[in-house]
Amino acid sequence: MSETVADLKLIVFQLKDKEYAIPVNQVRSIEKVEHITRVPRTVGFVKGVINLRGVVTPIISLRSRFNLEEAEYNEQSRVIIAVLNDMEVGLIVDSANDVIDVAPESIEPPPDVIGSEESDFIKGVTKIEKRLFILIDLKKVLNPEELTAQDEKGLAG
């Protein structure tokens, strides 16, 4: 972690039965799930695009990105608008309603035992009292190389 000066502010969100966290400086806003326009022939976890106050913003489902089973969106579902470099992407999560402060040194590297698919996207874990927060690595979640072009079938002509 490069941030060593002060406490790290994290946005906490839930996926299935676990709590995840993402640094607040990577989050632009948290939105309710509105109409999503499907974008054809993109990878499965890209759910489509939304109109975010006039800006067309792509949406990915974190459940699907982490290979968890998909769930219906409900009142609790949120879109976290995350920013990485010049990419702005919405992440669909089950719910998001907490902000915590952690000391950077309290973040531990991801334990191997977590060992599922999602461990590829984890930067570290931190424990506060009895809660375990999984810090996700936005760079890996948004890795554009995994979006590489879909097959371009020969069409007319």
Place this chain on the structure above:
Amino acid sequence: MEMNQYLEVFIEESKEHLQSCNEQLLELEKNPDDIKIVNEIFRSAHTLKGMSATMGYEDLASLTHQMENVLDAIRNQKIKVNAEILDVVFLAVDDLEAMVQSIAEGGDGKRDVSIAVEKLMLIEKGESPVLSKARAETAAAIAEPQGLVKSTYDDFEWTVIQQSKEQGFETYEISIALRADCLLKAARVFMVFEVLEQSGEVIKATPSVEQLEEEQFDQEFSVTIVTRETPEVIRQKLLKVSEVDRIGVLPISMGDYSSREAAKDEDALQPDVEEKADNASVMPKEEKKAPAAKQVSNKTIRVNIERLDILMNLFEELVIDRGRLEQISKELNNQELHETVEHMSRISGDLQNIILNMRMVPIETVFNRFPRMVRQLARDLNKKINLEIVGADTELDRTVIDEIGDPLVHLIRNALDHGVETPEVRKANGKGEEGNVILKAYHSGNHVFIEIEDDGAGINKDKVIKKALKNGIITEQTASALTDKQAYELIFASGFSTADKISDVSGRGVGLDVVKNTIESLGGSVSIDSKVGQGSIFSIQLPLTLSIISVMLVEIEKEKYAIPLSSIIETAIIRKEDVLSAHNQKVIDFRGKVVPLLSLKDIFEVPSDNHEDEFISVVIVRKGEKMAGLVVDSFIGQQEVVLKSLGNYLTSVFAISGATILGDGQVALIVDCNALIK
């Protein structure tokens, strides 16, 4: 830091002056004896020198100074204009351009200009004795009394002069000549006035103070002053002002106005002299404010393009909301709301026109660089070329202007290199030695057309086909069926070059396919027409603007897609049984042409419940000469939408060129027909 606010203006104006130099130099090459043109160049160079010196760009100033010296020599007809001299001057202009560019990019504008300076000095020195003689001559000519600016006075001024005389003041008309290389004329004028106002009262200036402050005079101006000092003292004081060349002091004699005295005497209500003098002295001060007022009446302002972009973005939001309002009003069916929304739509429509027009830039800005380029290329290729530019004032959206330059450079190079023949060949073929290239731009409907026409050798169809066969672009079978136009289009195929050998000018691996791609990415198209022996014409068609486009909205199941109107030929509803099958490909007979059908539902993998209809809705789209029918569920209608990108995350989505936001706030994707037709 305080220079920063002027920097932008400086760069902008420097570019304009350099462009003007370029244009005028080309003009001069055609009419080497026209001193007017030299003066024009001289003026540009001179202003540039002054500006750069003020801004502290010494290299820039010194090179311009040297260039000026040469121009001065030409002006005084001591150097004969020839291609070599012009080459050197062009070289200097190139250097200047590079320096201004470097300043624009945040550099310090320093550059090794020794070669250019040295060459300029050689030119200048080669003729120096004659030159100095010429200067002496002109100086002598100016010193003649009739060279002086002579003022005329109105009654009021005569009265002032007369009364001053009675009070023991003398009136002098002082003519001041500034040095020809004076950089800050307005500043000198100011200093001259400072000196004069210490000695007495200025009652008149010719030209007016306002004009003087705007530097609207050549080298000389005259000032009439009421003073007790002797002419010699005034002369000495004025000569202390730097860059003042000569002073002429002419006493205004009583005889000059005695004829008017009778009229003056009758005037009973004359105020006393003190007052008069005060009035007179106030005059110049009042006039000093005038330039500021004049600028208000100026009809144009410079606006930072970023601000226009912001305005455009805000307006796009408005267009989206307008669409939304229109929809809501339709649903609510309230007459008053209806009328208000309709009115708003009309107003925003007008607003849209105005904003789009504000972003319009004459294509001149692109065309301007071509005369120089053609000149250089013609010299490199040993060809004689006459470039004609038509419609340089045709306006295009700035976004299009930014992109169109490179493709045009390419096409012009192509015309010069492959199109126009060498003078010998042309002569042998009974043409004039000089090849003609016409660059033309014009509006037609919602499009701008740019044509590059040459009267060269034209495209040899057989040669093109042979080459295409060799490169495996087409097969023998298709080759025989090609129309002329189709054959010409082959030169746009990637990896194609008609030149037998690779020349310096073109054929460096970048083919015309790049041109075609750039233009198509702008939503335009390019076509060729050619006649062997008579020349070729490349025609580019471009949309006027890129950010707001007309689309046809279609529905596929629950999803809405927008198809750009520019790709659509027409829409049709056809019976299921009219769909034919050829090689696993569904086709229809559309006005005698076999058009393949593409199901957007399949291509876009739209979740579907597979119901069957008796009729199918088809949008016939085209890409160049090729057509395809896109099968959709239903047409929603035509709409103007704002083009939005999908962002930096989803960079390449197949057959989707962007998105737009509809009236209901939802996003609709824009279909890229070019990607659908191979």
